[in-house]
Amino acid sequence: MAERKSIESAPKDGSKVTILWKDGxxxxxxxxxxxxxxxxxxxxxxxxxxxxxxTSWRPASGDDDDQ
Structure with missing residues:
Protein backbone atom coordinates (compact mmCIF):
# COMPACT_ATOMS: atom_id res chain seq x y z
CA MET A 1 0.00 0.00 0.00
CA ALA A 2 1.29 3.48 -0.82
CA GLU A 3 2.18 5.87 1.98
CA ARG A 4 -0.38 8.55 2.82
CA LYS A 5 0.50 12.09 1.83
CA SER A 6 -0.62 15.52 2.97
CA ILE A 7 -3.84 16.57 1.24
CA GLU A 8 -2.13 19.78 0.10
CA SER A 9 0.01 17.67 -2.26
CA ALA A 10 -2.96 15.83 -3.83
CA PRO A 11 -3.64 16.30 -7.55
CA LYS A 12 -6.40 18.80 -8.28
CA ASP A 13 -6.75 17.91 -11.96
CA GLY A 14 -9.88 15.76 -11.53
CA SER A 15 -7.91 12.56 -10.90
CA LYS A 16 -9.53 10.06 -8.55
CA VAL A 17 -7.46 9.31 -5.45
CA THR A 18 -8.07 7.58 -2.13
CA ILE A 19 -8.71 10.15 0.61
CA LEU A 20 -9.08 9.97 4.38
CA TRP A 21 -11.79 12.17 5.92
CA LYS A 22 -13.97 12.44 9.04
CA ASP A 23 -17.75 12.54 8.96
CA GLY A 24 -19.99 14.64 11.21
CA THR A 55 -6.74 15.12 5.80
CA SER A 56 -4.55 12.88 3.63
CA TRP A 57 -4.47 10.96 0.35
CA ARG A 58 -2.76 8.19 -1.61
CA PRO A 59 -3.11 7.01 -5.19
CA ALA A 60 -6.37 5.15 -5.82
CA SER A 61 -6.18 1.33 -5.62
CA GLY A 62 -4.50 -0.10 -8.68
CA ASP A 63 -2.34 3.00 -9.19
CA ASP A 64 0.25 2.08 -6.53
CA ASP A 65 3.87 1.65 -7.54
CA ASP A 66 4.12 -0.99 -4.80
CA GLN A 67 2.08 -3.58 -6.68
Whole structure:
Protein backbone atom coordinates (compact mmCIF):
# COMPACT_ATOMS: atom_id res chain seq x y z
CA MET A 1 0.00 0.00 0.00
CA ALA A 2 1.29 3.48 -0.82
CA GLU A 3 2.18 5.87 1.98
CA ARG A 4 -0.38 8.55 2.82
CA LYS A 5 0.50 12.09 1.83
CA SER A 6 -0.62 15.52 2.97
CA ILE A 7 -3.84 16.57 1.24
CA GLU A 8 -2.13 19.78 0.10
CA SER A 9 0.01 17.67 -2.26
CA ALA A 10 -2.96 15.83 -3.83
CA PRO A 11 -3.64 16.30 -7.55
CA LYS A 12 -6.40 18.80 -8.28
CA ASP A 13 -6.75 17.91 -11.96
CA GLY A 14 -9.88 15.76 -11.53
CA SER A 15 -7.91 12.56 -10.90
CA LYS A 16 -9.53 10.06 -8.55
CA VAL A 17 -7.46 9.31 -5.45
CA THR A 18 -8.07 7.58 -2.13
CA ILE A 19 -8.71 10.15 0.61
CA LEU A 20 -9.08 9.97 4.38
CA TRP A 21 -11.79 12.17 5.92
CA LYS A 22 -13.97 12.44 9.04
CA ASP A 23 -17.75 12.54 8.96
CA GLY A 24 -19.99 14.64 11.21
CA UNK A 25 -19.88 11.94 13.91
CA UNK A 26 -16.07 11.97 13.98
CA UNK A 27 -15.78 8.59 12.22
CA UNK A 28 -12.75 8.35 9.94
CA UNK A 29 -13.61 7.20 6.41
CA UNK A 30 -11.50 6.14 3.45
CA UNK A 31 -13.06 6.76 0.05
CA UNK A 32 -12.21 7.35 -3.57
CA UNK A 33 -12.42 11.11 -3.98
CA UNK A 34 -12.02 13.71 -6.67
CA UNK A 35 -11.19 17.42 -6.50
CA UNK A 36 -13.59 19.53 -8.55
CA UNK A 37 -15.76 22.61 -8.21
CA UNK A 38 -13.43 24.00 -5.54
CA UNK A 39 -13.52 21.02 -3.16
CA UNK A 40 -13.14 17.29 -2.55
CA UNK A 41 -16.10 15.05 -3.40
CA UNK A 42 -16.85 11.40 -2.57
CA UNK A 43 -19.76 9.08 -3.35
CA UNK A 44 -21.67 8.05 -0.22
CA UNK A 45 -23.71 5.57 -2.30
CA UNK A 46 -24.16 4.95 -6.02
CA UNK A 47 -26.32 8.07 -6.50
CA UNK A 48 -25.18 10.52 -3.80
CA UNK A 49 -22.06 12.66 -3.65
CA UNK A 50 -20.84 14.61 -0.64
CA UNK A 51 -18.28 17.40 -0.31
CA UNK A 52 -15.70 16.48 2.37
CA UNK A 53 -12.62 17.95 4.02
CA UNK A 54 -9.92 15.26 3.72
CA THR A 55 -6.74 15.12 5.80
CA SER A 56 -4.55 12.88 3.63
CA TRP A 57 -4.47 10.96 0.35
CA ARG A 58 -2.76 8.19 -1.61
CA PRO A 59 -3.11 7.01 -5.19
CA ALA A 60 -6.37 5.15 -5.82
CA SER A 61 -6.18 1.33 -5.62
CA GLY A 62 -4.50 -0.10 -8.68
CA ASP A 63 -2.34 3.00 -9.19
CA ASP A 64 0.25 2.08 -6.53
CA ASP A 65 3.87 1.65 -7.54
CA ASP A 66 4.12 -0.99 -4.80
CA GLN A 67 2.08 -3.58 -6.68
Missing amino acids: DGVVNESIGQYRDGGWWVYTDSDTQKKVDP
